[in-house]
Amino acid sequence: MRQVIEEGRNVVKGLRSSRTLSLDLEDAFASVQQELTTESRKERPAKFRIIIEGRQKPLNPLLRDEIYRIGREALTNAFRHARADHIDIELKYGSDVFRLSVRDDGCGINTEFLQTGRDGHLGLPGMRERADSMGAELHVFSSPSEGTKVKLSVPGQVAFRDPPARRFRWFRTRRATVA
Numbered sequence: 001m002r003q004v005i006e007e008g009r010n011v012v013k014g015l016r017s018s019r020t021l022s023l024d025l026e027d028a029f030a031s032v033q034q035e036l037t038t039e040s041r042k043e044r045p046a047k048f049r050i051i052i053e054g055r056q057k058p059l060n061p062l063l064r065d066e067i068y069r070i071g072r073e074a075l076t077n078a079f080r081h082a083r084a085d086h087i088d089i090e091l092k093y094g095s096d097v098f099r100l101s102v103r104d105d106g107c108g109i110n111t112e113f114l115q116t117g118r119d120g121h122l123g124l125p126g127m128r129e130r131a132d133s134m135g136a137e138l139h140v141f142s143s144p145s146e147g148t149k150v151k152l153s154v155p156g157q158v159a160f161r162d163p164p165a166r167r168f169r170w171f172r173t174r175r176a177t178v179a
Contacts, residue, residue, distance in 0.1 A: 025059070025068060026050055029089050032072050036079040046084045046104070054093035058161040063134050063154065067100055070127045070138070074102035074150040077123055082106025084147060098159035100152040109142040134158065 029050055037045045059067065071089060078087045084106030092099040124140065127150070131138035135158055142148040 024056070025064065025071070025091055026052060028068055029071060029075065032075050033079075033087075036076060046079065046082075046087045049086075049088045051088060051090040052093075053090060056091075057093050059098065059159055060161050063159055066130045066134050067098070067152065067154065067159075070130050070150075070152055071100050071102060073123050073127050078102060078104040078106065078148065082108075082148060094156065096156040098154045098156060100150075100154075102150045103147065104149075105147040108144040108146070109140070109148055111142075 033048045033050075037048070075087070075089065078084055082104045084104035087102070087104045090099070090101040090103075092101070127140075128138055131152060134154065136152055136154040139151045140148065141151070
C-alpha cells in the first residue's frame with residue numbers, strides 16, 4: 001500500500017505546473033534537480049550539470065512536454081536510486097535531431113529490470129511508451145561499474161517547431177502562382 005501511495009505521489013509530482021510549462025527545458029530540469037536534492041536529504045548530494053549543445057531551437061510544445069517527462073523520470077531515478085556522485089543531463093539541438101541524455105556514475109540498474117522495469121513501477125516502461133508515441137528512440141545502458149545512461153533521440157522534423165517564415169512558404173508560393 002505504501003508503494004502505491006508513493007507511486008501516486010510521484011505521478012502527481014511529475015505533472016507539470018503552469019510555471020513549469022512556461023520554462024525552457026534547461027530551467028525545467030534545473031528545478032527538478034532542486035526539488036530532488038531537497039527531497040533526498042543525502043549528506044552529500046550528487047553533483048549535477050546541465051549541458052547544452054548546439055543552438056537552442058523552439059520545440060514542438062506537445063513533444064517538449066513528453067521530452068520533459070522522460071527526462072524527469074530519468075533524473076528522478078538517478079537521484080533516488082543510483083547513489084551517484086555525478087549526474088549530467090545533456091540537451092543537444094542538432095540540425096536534424098534533438099537528443100536528451102541523462103548519465104550518472106551510480107550503481108547501475110539490475111539487468112532484469114533494465115528490459116521490463118520493476119513490477120508495479122511505471123518508470124522505464126512509461127519512458128519507452130512516451131518515446132514510441134512520438135516516433136523517438138530511447139536507449140538505456142547500464143552497468144554496475146559505469147552507472148546508467150538514458151538516451152532519447154527525436155527526429156528534428158518532429159521535435160522542432162517550424163519558424164513562421166517556413167510554415168507559410170508554400171502558401172506564398174501558391175498565392176503568387178494563382179494571381
